[in-house]
Amino acid sequence: MIENSINSNGGVSRGAAGSMEPNRSIAISWWAALGAGFLLFAAYMIISWIAAGEPQRVEPGPTALPGWMEIALSIQEWGLFAAMLALLWFKAFLPRLRTGSFDFDGLMLITFSLMWWSDPFYNYFTPGFNYNAYFFNLGSWVGHAPGWMSPNPTQIAQPLIWLPAVYTCAFFAMVLIVNWIFRKTREKWPTISPLGMWLVAFLPMVVAGTLWEAAFMVMGSHAYASSIHAVSLNAGHYYAFPVYQGITASLLYSTWGAMRYFRDDRGFSFAEGGIARLKVSNHVKGWMRFFAVSGAITGIFFVFYHIPNAMIALRGDAWPADVQSRSYFVTELCGPRSDVACPDPRVPFPRGDASIRLGPNGDLVVPAGVIVPRVNNGGN
8 A cells, every 4th residue: 555645845755565665676776776887987087087197277268258257257166166065064964964864955965066077968979068267177077988079078178166066056956946836836736747747847947947057158157159049049149048958957957856856755766765675784775875866866967968968069050259259168179279160060070089170270180190081983
């Protein structure tokens, strides 16, 4: 018999008194394996990056940042970092010290604070965006991902302070907004289904996600340079915001919010279901819960965000002059300070650093050691 209860977040919880647990006990093992796999993959890329001697600051270049932009970015970077530390302490580690285990919010926050390792996967096939190199950075490790195609990945100025802070603070704030919408929806329509609640939250979260990120972009945090102009706000400007970015972000927020809201009477999410049936120590159970929650959250991230946006970037328009004239966005990823032209529908895509490519001046660039293939003219 399934017992229904209301959890501390106002969501409907389902506690199993019998037959449901055996099936769910297998699920946590799979989710935990996925979470461990993601983190091992991240460790592999970072270790390979360090071993190759690639960590090096990507400089903003000759274009001077406006004074107001430097101030705004410094406030973002250090203000959000302080907020992240406070969130992790008060919502994750302090409850852990009091109770002896992390609750779901603590695991979610820790996952958000680590998950930023994958953020540049947007550029997997082609340079679709870049961060402002004003932020503290040491380049990026993502070029060590198997099959990586985008040129000059070490010139992605992946922020080491700003990015984890944004992930932790902004993503958790979006999840809380989703849960507020869920509660209000359930109060108005008590019999509405979980899918119905998700659909009610989706459009407001497109708006909420667009507002916060577009505002950060106006302040100069990053640029979606390869956005499709026909479906972007402020097209042609460095702060152009693609509408599909807001849609894919809402897929994340609404789904993560549902994961937090619909937990059982013990506060466990679907990824943790069956934890009580595992015949292991509480210490091992704690690690299993962390890897399972991390695996589910990161898996949702890749399916709803990384994969679709990396593919959409292949259809992007040319990098606008308002981006290419700002060296702190372009760095040496492409353009005049690199060996490759910035993305343009009229320019072929390089396939990795060993690919022959079109240079920024329109010349054919042949990387050292690469042999130009001979053209077969019918045997002549």
